[in-house]
Amino acid sequence: MREALDDCGLTAADIDGVIVNRIPDYQRFCEAFGLDPRFALITPGQGRMSGVSIQIAAMAIACGAANTVALVYGNDGRSAGDKYGGDTDRYGSGGAGSSSPTG
Numbered sequence: 001m002r003e004a005l006d007d008c009g010l011t012a013a014d015i016d017g018v019i020v021n022r023i024p025d026y027q028r029f030c031e032a033f034g035l036d037p038r039f040a041l042i043t044p045g046q047g048r049m050s051g052v053s054i055q056i057a058a059m060a061i062a063c064g065a066a067n068t069v070a071l072v073y074g075n076d077g078r079s080a081g082d083k084y085g086g087d088t089d090r091y092g093s094g095g096a097g098s099s100s101p102t103g
Helices: 002-008 026-033 050-062
Strands: 017-021 039-043 069-073
Touching: 017 026, 017 050, 026 039, 039 050, 050 069
Parallel strands: 017 039, 017 069
Antiparallel strands: none
16 A cells, blocks of 8 residues: 555545455554545455446545545455365355355
């Protein structure tokens, strides 16, 4: 987050919106990086939420809910022991608590 802010020439005070994915507690994340958003959203871990997150950020800005929205993705799946691909794939198949409808 710090490197992204530096790269954009922004500070934590400039961020008033945050959309996080695969980060279980946006409040702790914001606290760690000195963010105080007035708009916050946690998106589901399963699925691919990047495009939707961009659209939601644009809508939040357009309607005045935020001026600058940080989109943040975090994944510790490998270090947490998740398997990617094959029969033991728990990453995209609901291993984080959702069930996948089949049949």
